Amino acid sequence: MTLEIAQLDANQSDFEQRLNGLLAWDSVSDQGVQTAVAEIVTSVRQRGDAAVLEYTRRFDRVDAASVADLVVSADRLEHAWNTIPAAQREALQVAADRVRSYHQHQKTESWSYREADGSLLGQKVTPLDRAGLYVPGGKATYPSSVLMNAIPAKVAGVAEVVMVVPTPGGELNEMVLAAAHIAGVDTVITIGGAQAIAALAYGTETVPRVDKIVGPGNIYVATAKRMVFGQVGIDMIAGPSEILVVCDGKTDPDWVAMDMFSQAEHDEDAQSILVSPDADFLERVRASLETLLPTLERSAIAQVSLANRGALIKVSDLDQAVEVINRIAPEHLELSVDDPEAIIEKVRHAGAIFMGRYTAEALGDYCAGPNHVLPTSGTARYSSPLGVYDFQKRSSLIMCTAEKASELGKVASVLARGESLTAHARSAEYRIKD
């Protein structure tokens, strides 16, 4: 099994061009998928449960008599929790506790202040009423994703979290149900695909309409989420996962290689990049990658990922490494160096920063506490990890005294007339005292 991976030097004249080539990634918007999804969404919107049931029978080969039959009872979730292996139950408990504890720090509170005359200004913060959580089913089942999406919603105070998970061929994952139990999910329905997204967005006889839909899914799910955006809120549309490791050359090369593989094994579009000022170290990691590749369960996927999108990048020093970080704005940034705190001061863009040689990205994926839903494909330039703030929203508060309304009425009148909005001006002028 041969290892192929690009080797770049940040001081080469064509570096920027080659790096751009590696980073380039566009989500495919296939017209066939668009059309199929549009039809499913319209159909569910018009015919509700009947349409959901038809699609579930057709796509998931599940022969239920009604959508109500696809609702999983709280007892069933608790049963899953009680019957999975103890090691898994304990691991889920530790992860859930740590994720909950971390996210509690993110909760935004209402605030207001009074001006000298008693006028009040502020913002009232409220949770969403109801959130929908999509969980992929079938072979790829991710209980960690249940925790990472549901717990911030519950910490925010969302009254009802509705989880949908398809069960292709009737296959139901016990760890996913157990995770739903410990995360406090209120309702679980075993439906999936674009039909589940449409049902959550518009509501059906059985599926409650939600205010926001979060969670990963395949291209049909992602397309449906984009389509219902506006009717409901959605989280980000995620691109392939990426890691950027910056190392001073003093970490065990096998550790760094395996950290790179932990991204590369996700899928063939995943991206693993190592940056170091130490040319010898880069070579030693390359050798580790070569040795370890054949030992991976998912070696075929990792091999393609590294060949297409991986890179080992030589820089002059750690300052140049920081330039590369800010250029890439990586989803995951591992600072495998002596003094990571000195570097993070200069990092402007990254989804999550794993500091020091011990903090493997995989710890963050499961149980360190921070969310594993992170901005991909350079979107860390303007967006943030999923958090409690995604399940809260704000209402501005303004209460003017008669004096303040008079004073501000004069200002508003001038500006409104400057914009030729004279009803605005007159509304303000009514409140001006003589």
Place this chain on the structure above:
Amino acid sequence: MTLEIAQLDANQSDFEQRLNGLLAWDSVSDQGVQTAVAEIVTSVRQRGDAAVLEYTRRFDRVDAASVADLVVSADRLEHAWNTIPAAQREALQVAADRVRSYHQHQKTESWSYREADGSLLGQKVTPLDRAGLYVPGGKATYPSSVLMNAIPAKVAGVAEVVMVVPTPGGELNEMVLAAAHIAGVDTVITIGGAQAIAALAYGTETVPRVDKIVGPGNIYVATAKRMVFGQVGIDMIAGPSEILVVCDGKTDPDWVAMDMFSQAEHDEDAQSILVSPDADFLERVRASLETLLPTLERSAIAQVSLANRGALIKVSDLDQAVEVINRIAPEHLELSVDDPEAIIEKVRHAGAIFMGRYTAEALGDYCAGPNHVLPTSGTARYSSPLGVYDFQKRSSLIMCTAEKASELGKVASVLARGESLTAHARSAEYRIKD
């Protein structure tokens, strides 16, 4: 000039159905617009300045030699500030100061905490590097929109705010330039339309690539923003403006009528709804609307808006009014009552809440302090006013001690193996101590 406006009663059997009819609003996605915008975006992405110049000549009839010639100098902005009428300058200054002061309360700070063993968890908050601000040009010019979009960005710490504003036929609005000066906009370029959005999203020789684009625009601008979303961040795609006034019957009916007109004059799709438990008062406001309508400069627009989308709704009491509020999730909510604080406790969804008889919505549009960019069409169920938080983003921080990495490595290993991601598991296991 005849007034037409729907009169509903929340206790009628067909109320829900009639209300749904009034609220229904779908943004039209015209295939012709889509195709035209896609061509413009591709062209600007491929040919940069040359394409921007061509479209600007064609659509805005501006005969510039280069895009660089369309950059407005800081001196020119300052000149506008110094030469507009003193009353306008003073009004802009008051508005800018109040908007800045309010938004300073929204700034999010980085936070972190240490666990007992010394491991660190937190979030680092950073401003965006560069924000783009779209300002409509021509007849409809809104200096208030410059303040409301640029000031939160500057308060967030965005280093460079790039404003684009078309000048159809070469027409440049002095108040808009003056507002850009006082708001601290760094660069102003007189380009507009889909070509300006594409230039900001991808960058050209002259137009710097930004990280997020905010600001209102016509259907071409809105379509272009949707299209470049992902390449850059965007703010919400706004629907028509709406107001919901709740009144106990003790406010001057002319005041309430003019507050309703201040929405209705925006455009024919704008929505003004009054809710009251007092049937006589509803009738008196209807009479005021009838009397005042012919006196409006924009009476033709207001007339259509009230006929198509306006309503006077009778409720049993203020508790039922709250049910209507939470059902509608209005952009603007005016609580024209004695004790608005008693009501806001029960309000779950609203963009901005104007409390008391004196707090006309128009004050908030211009100078009270809170932002006038607000969630429309019921999206206040899950989204918030534009704010400083829209120009900041977060990076998660995780730094594990060797001990913590060992302890969490065991947990991550169990969960990763449960998900069949064995490279993840092995990466965590390397950090487990014997």
